[in-house]
Amino acid sequence: MVPFSHSLLVAALLFGMGLFCLLTRRNLIMMLLGIEVMLNAGALAFVAASLHWQQMDGQAMVLFILTVAATEVSVGLALIVALYRRTGSVDPDPPADRQLAAQAGEGGV
Amino acid sequence: MMSSPPIEVVLLLAVALGLPLTAFGVIMTLTRSQPRVSAIISLGAIAVAFGASLSLLIAHWGMPTPLVYEITWLVAGELPIPLGVLLDPTSLLMLTVVAAISLLVQIYSLGYMAGDPGFGRYYGCMSLFAWAMLTLTVSSSLIQLYIFWELVGLASYLLIGFWFEKWTASEAGKKAFVMTRLGDTAFLLGLILLWLNLGDLSIAGLNDPQVADRLSPGQLTLAAVLIFGGIIGKSAQFPLLTWLPDAMEGPTPVSALLHSATMVAAGVYLFARLFGFFSLSPAVMTLCLAVGTLSMLLAASMALVSRDIKQVWAYSTISQLGYMLMGLGAGGFTAGVFHLTTHAGFKALLFLCAGVLIHHFDTNDIFRMSQRGSRRQRLTLVCLVIGAAALSGLPPLSGFFSKEMILAHLAVHAHPFWLAAGLLGSFLTAYYTFRLIFVLLRPAAETPSDDAEGHHHSEPFGELCMAAVLVTLAGLTVVLGFGQGALTHFLSAAAGAPPPAPAHHLGWLPVVVLTLTGAAIVAAWWEFARQKRSETGWVDRFPTLATLFARRWYLDDLYRWLLDRVVYGGFSRAFTWNDQRVIDGGLDGLGQTVIDWGAISARLNRSQIQFRLMVLFAVVAVLVLYLAFA
Amino acid sequence: MTVYSLLFYLLSLLTLAATAMAVTRRHMVHAVLYLVLSFFGTALLFYLLGAPLLAALEVIIYAGAIMVLFLFIIMMIRVEKEDDRFFPFLQWWPALLISGGFLAGLLALSREDLVRQPGMTVAQALPQVFGIHLFRDHWLAIEIASLLLLIALVGVLHLSRRRRADAIEEAP
Structure with missing residues (x-):
């Protein structure tokens, strides 16, 4: 089987991608998606550690991560829907800041 | 001690205890809407149960040691809760008495309750009561006894409020339930105290004199007093006596069965059951004597002025239960239990006679009854007179023997004061009983109109049932007194019972008692029966006194005051305040705090979330690098 | 490999x-x-x-x-x-x-x-071994997790409840 550090590396890359998504997307739903990826990366690291030390506590922790992820998604999405009902947008920043950011980032993609 | 009973005993018991329960279940689930079927099921069950208990009684007539048979019902922690039976002379006697009276009353109800819309429900409740009461009498441990004690209370509640569409009836049911519950709470506390200290609640174990060594005197007295509280509630003794007169709102057969013959006697029965235990605490025995005496005199005084026939019998029940407690409190185990047995018979008789009269004349008022011609109900009145004579203690009826036995015991073993009180009570009893009899015997003032009686003619079969039961009970009342010797011997054979008291034959006592009774009867005749009768009792000449008696010594007003001031004004208000201010207010405050903190932190975190996240992760990344390389 | x-x-x-x-x-x-x-x-x-x-x-x-x-x-x-x-x-x-x-x-x-x-x-x-381990050594955490889910449920219900103001806004 592969070394422990290789699976950790995969987890770290996944985490980085999630973080990237969280920080760069101007859309709350995509940010939430990024958080999911990060949580998933954490779960992968736990499973790998569980195998490495031959202890099931790591897997138990993954179960709790799953619970937290489900909770976080449902509450987060509900918040997003509430926000959308109120402002009609899913932008993380209020309109005033949005203009500011638009001025600052001329090179926005 | 622990001898497993032979198989036929188990079978008989199973029949006696299981059938009424089955009947209850079947009636309540299946046949409630079919009165005839329900009555047959219930009657069949109780008849077989009666047969079984009678054969048990006969089979164990000369039983040397009590039979105990227990199985473990469930285990709570380390405490096993047993379910079992304890067969000794006391329980066998009570078992038979309960089964017999239940059977008779159920036969009687065929006539009395005929045509009632709740006929099926009535028989269902009666079966429930029969099951609970029969099981209560043979319970082997106090836990089991307590459970069935409460079930009996439930049956009582259901039957008092049987005509629940009547406001007073449902109120009376609630009152009875709550007041007995007050006593039961004390009972339960006593049980817990005993359980904590002894770890064993079997009746045989508690009657062991060694209990005194394992409990400190204070604990022993406390536990005994608490259990005695349960007895006070159930047997309607002072100060919890006012529920019983109100319980007369139920159907008359119910009053006869539950509220005179059997259920209220359960309290006295419990005292007899734990006689060995109570004997260990002289203070409680004195308390029992005092409570018995007080209730006896109070209730007798209330009966002096009541015009309601059922109320009179209800007061007299309290009074007679007081007598039993006096006898037991003075150490007269046999006397108390014997009076319990005879009282069950003649008081049931009195109530059932009253039921016939009420049914016929459609009123509870004795004066109205006599105006409408109660004199013409010959059979009923003969039975009523027999019962009344037994209640007053006239020879050769059963009441004479048992009451004389209690008084003799008081004379020998107790302070003369108690004897004097007992004699006074006996005088009052005879006076109020014969006051009622003489009033009923007066010639009718008005000719009965046909239509007044027309709709009261139930079918002949029902009349026959009622008459047959009355005659049977009257016969029992006449005969039972002569069984004194045999019963005394039988009861003394119980291992847990104290050794039989040497026969005190006080030649002067019966003479005194009979003189007093005779004087009371003459007084009643003088006021209510002679040609130039005054129609007013001596009590009525003192309006204050009469009001005092009629209003039950203002006990109900005292309870109402206590309830308003202490419970509603004190506890309720305090708890409401606690609920609104402390609990609700606390939670609201907690929620408000969270909201406030949320508002503050929201103010700190407004907009630019991704910049903030970026900073956050940057700091974490630097920290990681630092920790990795430093 | x-x-x-x-x-x-x-x-x-x-x-x-x-x-x-x-x-x-x-x-x-x-x-x-x-x-x-x-x-x-x-x-x-x-x-x-x-x-x-x-x-x-x-x-x-x-x-x-x-x-x-x-x-x-x-x-x-x-x-x-x-x-x-x-x-x-x-x-x-x-x-x-x-x-x-x-x-x-x-x-x-x-x-x-x-x-x-x-x-x-x-x-x-194996799932059964894992389950036994979970409910023996982490039962409290399981309970807390279930409580968390309950709270999330209540929270989502609360958040998605349409208030009157929203209803007016959404009714064109």
Whole structure:
């Protein structure tokens, strides 16, 4: 089987991608998606550690991560829907800041 | 001690205890809407149960040691809760008495309750009561006894409020339930105290004199007093006596069965059951004597002025239960239990006679009854007179023997004061009983109109049932007194019972008692029966006194005051305040705090979330690098 | 290189590629679909690393429930294309820097030769064994997790309750 550090590396890359998504997307739903990826990366690291030390506590922790992820998604999405009902947008920043950011980032993609 | 009973005993018991329960279940689930079927099921069950208990009684007539048979019902922690039976002379006697009276009353109800819309429900409740009461009498441990004690209370509640569409009836049911519950709470506390200290609640174990060594005197007295509280509630003794007169709102057969013959006697029965235990605490025995005496005199005084026939019998029940407690409190185990047995018979008789009269004349008022011609109900009145004579203690009826036995015991073993009180009570009893009899015997003032009686003619079969039961009970009342010797011997054979008291034959006592009774009867005749009768009792000449008696010594007003001031004004208000201010207010405050903190932190975190996240992760990344390389 | 290792690397590659596609899509439905693929890959990785129950849960909860929830919401609120844009390009570089920093940190933490390391022994936590372990040693945490779910349920109900003001706003 592969070394422990290789699976950790995969987890770290996944985490980085999630973080990237969280920080760069101007859309709350995509940010939430990024958080999911990060949580998933954490779960992968736990499973790998569980195998490495031959202890099931790591897997138990993954179960709790799953619970937290489900909770976080449902509450987060509900918040997003509430926000959308109120402002009609899913932008993380209020309109005033949005203009500011638009001025600052001329090179926005 | 622990001898497993032979198989036929188990079978008989199973029949006696299981059938009424089955009947209850079947009636309540299946046949409630079919009165005839329900009555047959219930009657069949109780008849077989009666047969079984009678054969048990006969089979164990000369039983040397009590039979105990227990199985473990469930285990709570380390405490096993047993379910079992304890067969000794006391329980066998009570078992038979309960089964017999239940059977008779159920036969009687065929006539009395005929045509009632709740006929099926009535028989269902009666079966429930029969099951609970029969099981209560043979319970082997106090836990089991307590459970069935409460079930009996439930049956009582259901039957008092049987005509629940009547406001007073449902109120009376609630009152009875709550007041007995007050006593039961004390009972339960006593049980817990005993359980904590002894770890064993079997009746045989508690009657062991060694209990005194394992409990400190204070604990022993406390536990005994608490259990005695349960007895006070159930047997309607002072100060919890006012529920019983109100319980007369139920159907008359119910009053006869539950509220005179059997259920209220359960309290006295419990005292007899734990006689060995109570004997260990002289203070409680004195308390029992005092409570018995007080209730006896109070209730007798209330009966002096009541015009309601059922109320009179209800007061007299309290009074007679007081007598039993006096006898037991003075150490007269046999006397108390014997009076319990005879009282069950003649008081049931009195109530059932009253039921016939009420049914016929459609009123509870004795004066109205006599105006409408109660004199013409010959059979009923003969039975009523027999019962009344037994209640007053006239020879050769059963009441004479048992009451004389209690008084003799008081004379020998107790302070003369108690004897004097007992004699006074006996005088009052005879006076109020014969006051009622003489009033009923007066010639009718008005000719009965046909239509007044027309709709009261139930079918002949029902009349026959009622008459047959009355005659049977009257016969029992006449005969039972002569069984004194045999019963005394039988009861003394119980291992847990104290050794039989040497026969005190006080030649002067019966003479005194009979003189007093005779004087009371003459007084009643003088006021209510002679040609130039005054129609007013001596009590009525003192309006204050009469009001005092009629209003039950203002006990109900005292309870109402206590309830308003202490419970509603004190506890309720305090708890409401606690609920609104402390609990609700606390939670609201907690929620408000969270909201406030949320508002503050929201103010700190407004907009630019991704910049903030970026900073956050940057700091974490630097920290990681630092920790990795430093 | 055993079959296990080969499978591991293949699946890792698949997962990473799918995730990379997911986080860069402009169309959110595409992003979610790529992410489902990524989660499938992760689930297979879990299985490979000896956690069959978790693999199943990953598929059911992540790929099933959570992603479907995302799809629902995306279809419900119909975001215009203009709003769905990346963060200003000027600020990409700090994000890249930080992600890279994390990566460097994690690699540094291992601080060992990445190639010549002993492989992990293969093992598998049977679901029943795992369940017994879970309910014996982590029962309190399970209870807390269930409480958390309950709180989330209540919270979502509260949040999604339409207030009168909203109803007026939404009634054109």
